[in-house]
Amino acid sequence: MDRPLILAAFIFALLLALPLLLPLFGAAYLTGLIIKAMLLAIAAISLDLLIGHGGMVSLGHAAFVGVGAYAAAIGLESGIEDILVLLLITLAVTGLVALVTGTLALRTSGVYLLMITLAFGQMIYFTLTSLAAYGGDDGLTLWNLATLFGSDVVQNGAGLYYVVLGTLLMVWWFVHRLSRARFGRVLRAARDNPQRAEVMGFAVKRYQLAAYVIAALIAGVSGLLTVQYAEFVSPALATWQRSGDLIVVVVLGGLASRNGAILGAFFIVIVEEVLGSFLHEWRLIYGPLLVLMVLFAKGGLSDLFAPRGTRRSAH
Numbered sequence: 001m002d003r004p005l006i007l008a009a010f011i012f013a014l015l016l017a018l019p020l021l022l023p024l025f026g027a028a029y030l031t032g033l034i035i036k037a038m039l040l041a042i043a044a045i046s047l048d049l050l051i052g053h054g055g056m057v058s059l060g061h062a063a064f065v066g067v068g069a070y071a072a073a074i075g076l077e078s079g080i081e082d083i084l085v086l087l088l089i090t091l092a093v094t095g096l097v098a099l100v101t102g103t104l105a106l107r108t109s110g111v112y113l114l115m116i117t118l119a120f121g122q123m124i125y126f127t128l129t130s131l132a133a134y135g136g137d138d139g140l141t142l143w144n145l146a147t148l149f150g151s152d153v154v155q156n157g158a159g160l161y162y163v164v165l166g167t168l169l170m171v172w173w174f175v176h177r178l179s180r181a182r183f184g185r186v187l188r189a190a191r192d193n194p195q196r197a198e199v200m201g202f203a204v205k206r207y208q209l210a211a212y213v214i215a216a217l218i219a220g221v222s223g224l225l226t227v228q229y230a231e232f233v234s235p236a237l238a239t240w241q242r243s244g245d246l247i248v249v250v251v252l253g254g255l256a257s258r259n260g261a262i263l264g265a266f267f268i269v270i271v272e273e274v275l276g277s278f279l280h281e282w283r284l285i286y287g288p289l290l291v292l293m294v295l296f297a298k299g300g301l302s303d304l305f306a307p308r309g310t311r312r313s314a315h
Contacts, residue, residue, distance in 0.1 A: 004257070004258040004259055004302070007258075007259050008172065008258060008259050008262075011259065011262060012165075012169055015034070015038070015165050015168075016165065018030075018034060019158050019161055019162075020030075021033070021100050029204035030229055031157070031158075031161055031271075033187070033269065033273060034161070035160065035161055035164050035229050036229070036269055037166060037265050037266045037268075037269040037270070038111060038164045038168045038223055038265070039164060039225055039226050039229065040218075040246075040249060040265040040268070040269060041168055041249075041261055041264075041265035041266070042164075042167060042171050042218065042221065042222040042225070043062070043065055043167050043218070043219050043222040043246055044063075044246055044249040044250050044253070044261035044262075044264060044265050045168075045172060045175050045196060045213075045218065045261040046061070046064075046171070046175075046215040046216070046217075046218035046219045046222070046243065047061045047215060047219070047246045047247065047249075047250050047261075048175070048250045048255065048256065048260065048261045049178070049211055049214065049215045049218075050177070050211060050212065050215045051247070051255060052068050052250065052255035052256030052257070052260075053179050053184055053187050053188055053191065053211070053256050054190070054191055054208055054211045054212075055191030055192075056113060056131070056191075056211070056212065057104070057113065057114050057117075057204055057247070058105075058113070058114070058117040058121075059114050059115075059117050059118040059121065059240055059243050059244065059247070060101075060117035060118050060119070060120050060121020060122070060124070060240065060243055060244065061117070061121070061215070061216075061219060061243045062121065062219075062237065062238055062239065062240070062242035062243040062245075062246060063121040063124035063238040063243070064094055064097070064098060064122065064215075064216040064219035064223070065219045065220070065222050065223040065226065065237050065238065065242070065286050066124060066125065066128055066223060066235065066238025067093060067094050067097050067128075067223065067238070068090045068093075068094045068219060068220025068221060068222065068223025068224050068225055069091050069224065069227045069237050070134070070223075070234045071086075071090045071093040071094065071220070071223075071224075072086045072089070072135060072146070072223065072224040072227045072228075072233075073134065073140055073142060073233040074144070074226050075089050075090075076142055076144055076146065076227075077134065077140075077142075077300035078218045081144060081145075081146055081147050082146065082147060082148070082149070082150075083146035083147065083148050083154055083224075083228070084148070086146050086224060087216075087221070087224060089219045089309060090221065090223065090224045090265075091217055091220060091221070093220070094189070094216050094217055094219070094220030094223075095213055095217055095220075097124070097216070098212060098213045098215075098216030098217070099209075099213055101117075101120045102209050102212035102213060102216070103209060104116070104120075105117055105120060105212075106205055106208050106209055106212060109194075118243075121238065121239075121240050121243060122240060124238055125235055125238040125240075128235040128238055129235045130212060134233075135233075135234070137235065138234075139232055139233055139234030139235065139236070140232065140233050140234075141231065141232050142227065142232060142233065144233050145228055145231060146228055147308075150268055151263055154228065155228070158304050160228060160229060163225070163228075164225055164229070167213060167221060167225060171221070172262065173219075177259055178214070179256070181213075183207065183210070186202050186204075187207055187208070187211055188256075189202070189203070190204040190207060190208060204218045208278035210279050214268070216302075220267040223237065224270075227278075246267070248264075248268065248290065249261060249264040249265050250264060250301055251264075251294065251300065252264040252267060252268065252290065252293055252294070252301060253265070253267070253300045253301050253302055254299050254300025254301060254303055255300065257299070257300060257303075258302070259302050259304040260300050260301065263301040263302055264300065266300060267301060268283055270303055271286065271289070271309065286289055
């Protein structure tokens with residue numbers, strides 16, 4: 001049996017049915033919580049493409065979420081309200097930023113790549129804080145939200161929920177297919193032994209740059225949907241701490257696993273919400289919990305659903 005596929009089918013079927021069940025438990029609050037988790041999962045899937053499949057650890061990935069969010073917000077403030085037009089603007093701006101930064105960053109590797117992505121992320125963050133016309137450090141509250149062909153179906157409630165769910169499903173399917181294709185195999189070969197991949201005739205840097213740009217585009221879409229959900233945009237979306245959170249989600253869920261980013265995102269959001277409802281200093285429990293997960297579940301949460309003989313050892 002293809003257990004990861006069965007698990008994915010169960011997750012998406014449950015998410016599809018939840019709007020019918022949530023009114024029994026407080027629909028507005030729980031719907032918002034699940035949307036938040038799905039948005040985090042979309043961004044985490046994009047980072048897993050870099051780290052899990054490409055071996056490129058980035059500490060500035062959240063900057064692309066911020067770029068996508070601000071591209072959409074500025075478009076809305078300029079009178080552009082159709083979400084499909086805003087999507088094109090978001091992809092164009094995020095892709096251009098990723099192409100420029102990725103071309104420079106991927107000349108390095110390892111800890112140097114980590115540091116240069118952190119530097120680019122901080123540059124983008126401070127650029128966003130300097131946008132005084134759009135709130136600067138304080139961020140910007142949006143009084144107009146995107147529409148779909150003039151309809152407000154994508155603005156709140158079940159409509160926005162299903163838009164985010166559909167986006168998550170498409171991103172999950174796209175990255176899964178990409179990882180199974182020749183592109184993904186070359187990317188993993190470059191991760192494991194870049195010299196051998198070069199000798200075999202593959203332009204490793206081109207594949208890595210393509211993965212970097214694709215991951216940034218997906219993160220930008222997450223930023224667009226975050227604006228639509230939160231009705232607010234802030235430079236805080238682009239901080240290096242947010243990038244660190246994304247790395248935690250990916251590692252906790254399981255690197256290069258089919259469902260790891262989704263499992264990690266939902267685990268983080270639910271644990272934060274549950275602990276935060278009981279304790280003001282909930283991070284005192286949250287931190288050690290993550291340490292235990294990393295120490296004793298090396299394959300991440302996805303490993304818990306793998307057949308026993310295929311689980312990755314924690315040692």
